[in-house]
Amino acid sequence: MIDDLKAQIAALRARTAPLEPGLEEREALAQRALAHAQAFLEAIPDAPSRQPAADVFLHRLEPEFPDAGRDPAAVLDYLGTCVEAPGFATTSPRFMAYIPGGGVFHAAIGDFLAAVSNKYSGFASAAPGATRLENATAAWLAEAIGYPTGAAGTLTSGGSIANLSAVVAAREARDPDGGGAVYATRFAHHCVDKALHIAGRARAPRRTVATDERHRMSPAALEQALAADQAAGIRPWLVIASAGTVDTGAVDPLSDIAGICRRFGAWFHVDGAYGGLFALCDEGRERLRGLSLADSVVVDPHKTLFLPYGTGAVLLREGQHLLDAFSASADYIRPLGDFDVGPSPADLSPELTRHFRALRLWLPLQLAGVDAFRAAQSEKLALARYFHARLSMLAGFDAGPPPDLSVVAFRFLPEKGDADAFNERLLHAVQEEGRVMLSGTRIDGRFTLRCAIVSFRTHIEHVDEAIDALARGVSRLQAP
Numbered sequence: 255m256i257d258d259l260k261a262q263i264a265a266l267r268a269r270t271a272p273l274e275p276g277l278e279e280r281e282a283l284a285q286r287a288l289a290h291a292q293a294f295l296e297a298i299p300d301a302p303s304r305q306p307a308a309d310v311f312l313h314r315l316e317p318e319f320p321d322a323g324r325d326p327a328a329v330l331d332y333l334g335t336c337v338e339a340p341g342f343a344t345t346s347p348r349f350m351a352y353i354p355g356g357g358v359f360h361a362a363i364g365d366f367l368a369a370v371s372n373k374y375s376g377f378a379s380a381a382p383g384a385t386r387l388e389n390a391t392a393a394w395l396a397e398a399i400g401y402p403t404g405a406a407g408t409l410t411s412g413g414s415i416a417n418l419s420a421v422v423a424a425r426e427a428r429d430p431d432g433g434g435a436v437y438a439t440r441f442a443h444h445c446v447d448k449a450l451h452i453a454g455r456a457r458a459p460r461r462t463v464a465t466d467e468r469h470r471m472s473p474a475a476l477e478q479a480l481a482a483d484q485a486a487g488i489r490p491w492l493v494i495a496s497a498g499t500v501d502t503g504a505v506d507p508l509s510d511i512a513g514i515c516r517r518f519g520a521w522f523h524v525d526g527a528y529g530g531l532f533a534l535c536d537e538g539r540e541r542l543r544g545l546s547l548a549d550s551v552v553v554d555p556h557k558t559l560f561l562p563y564g565t566g567a568v569l570l571r572e573g574q575h576l577l578d579a580f581s582a583s584a585d586y587i588r589p590l591g592d593f594d595v596g597p598s599p600a601d602l603s604p605e606l607t608r609h610f611r612a613l614r615l616w617l618p619l620q621l622a623g624v625d626a627f628r629a630a631q632s633e634k635l636a637l638a639r640y641f642h643a644r645l646s647m648l649a650g651f652d653a654g655p656p657p658d659l660s661v662v663a664f665r666f667l668p669e670k671g672d673a674d675a676f677n678e679r680l681l682h683a684v685q686e687e688g689r690v691m692l693s694g695t696r697i698d699g700r701f702t703l704r705c706a707i708v709s710f711r712t713h714i715e716h717v718d719e720a721i722d723a724l725a726r727g728v729s730r731l732q733a734p
């Protein structure tokens with residue numbers, strides 16, 4: 255019986271061989287993948303910023319999930335044609351739609367190494383070095399936004415989960431039994447609604463705070479709303495401000511809001527998924543004054559630190575609040591000793607087993623150095639002002655107010671006809687060309703174009719191209 259079993263086990267083992275390629279096969283595979291990646295990267299400067307969705311079906315792998323492994327060349331060809339090409343080229347320097355970031359190469363190496371070593375970064379006991387990196391990276395982010403020691407944070411999959419984590423921490427700290435009211439402007443990101451919903455606060459009293467002519471939260475309106483609720487016996491719970499709205503990049507007056515929150519005992523949360531990390535550079539820090547007074551801040555390294563998608567962060571001024579919200583173990587309340595690497599990521603987030611995320615941020619900071627990131631951010635802020643100045647000189651455009659950060663929201667004002675329809679056609683014309691990718695939004699019902707200069711690859715010639723594409727689009731649409 256044992257012999258039969260042994261024979262059976264040996265046969266099964268032989269079939270598992272493809273799971274552990276040998277040295278030479280690994281080398282060949284890695285070389286192929288690297289060559290593929292290099293070709294992709296080399297094509298970026300001239301590749302379109304958008305390619306037809308229909309290309310997804312140019313080829314098929316039949317059957318898609320084969321019993322025996324297939325030739326890596328066929329797989330990489332398929333990926334190149336049907337996966338990497340179609341849709342938006344978020345790696346393009348001419349991609350200035352939504353909130354781009356680009357995706358620095360070092361982060362891909364970080365992901366590769368993290369996956370190879372497969373360290374269990376959820377727990378300090380399992381991976382002390384990885385956990386130290388997670389905490390050191392979060393501490394660096396906290397320091398970048400001006401938080402004092404005692405702050406803590408954790409890397410998430412993105413800004414949405416980071417906002418959810420902050421809302422849960424705010425709930426545990428200030429609204430455990432419910433009933434507290436929530437305040438935000440109409441420019442708050444929709445993930446905040448999702449977060450409140452998941453956190454069981456979808457039915458919390460909600461107040462939409464008025465904004466000024468530059469789409470920033472009005473402190474007077476906020477104060478009025480909080481006072482009215484307090485007078486009516488409703489407890490002000492959570493104020494959600496924006497450090498860079500997606501629509502226009504507007505930064506709410508954070509210092510004023512912090513003072514008001516303090517007076518009313520409300521939790522002050524800042525969604526800085528797009529703009530918060532501009533605090534790394536001098537100009538950005540100036541514009542984000544008051545950010546460090548927030549109880550919680552969300553930032554998105556996959557936007558303003560140019561990482562590939564998959565990394566957001568939630569930061570708490572008093573780190574204990576994050577532990578209180580998410581720790582499942584009781585032994586976390588201890589001072590950091592010499593050999594202590596800080597709290598386990600599993601005690602700071604809803605996740606247990608997770609990707610070793612810190613490496614994709616830590617490695618680029620090591621290899622490229624912090625100054626390159628700081629300079630890229632300053633460059634983006636300057637390029638946005640440059641775009642705004644050039645657009646202001648183009649006949650027919652309303653460039654809107656100068657940008658707070660690196661998003662410019664603007665419109666073309668046709669002499670006759672429907673301005674909304676014209677701007678929608680203009681956006682379509684620019685997008686169809688496939689050179690420069692911009693996006694649009696509706697602000698108070700008016701269709702508005704957006705140019706978001708965030709990618710580390712976007713430089714002045716690309717911004718010039720965007721101006722040219724808009725000018726071309728207008729003349730084409732106005733041609734008799």
Ligand SMILES: *Cc1c(COP(=O)(O)O)cnc(C)c1O
Nearest residue numbers: 412413414443445500525527528
């Ligand atoms: C991008 C963004 C989010 C959502 O973050 P994800 O990383 O896409 O989940 C939330 N708020 C703002 C202001 C953003 O720019």
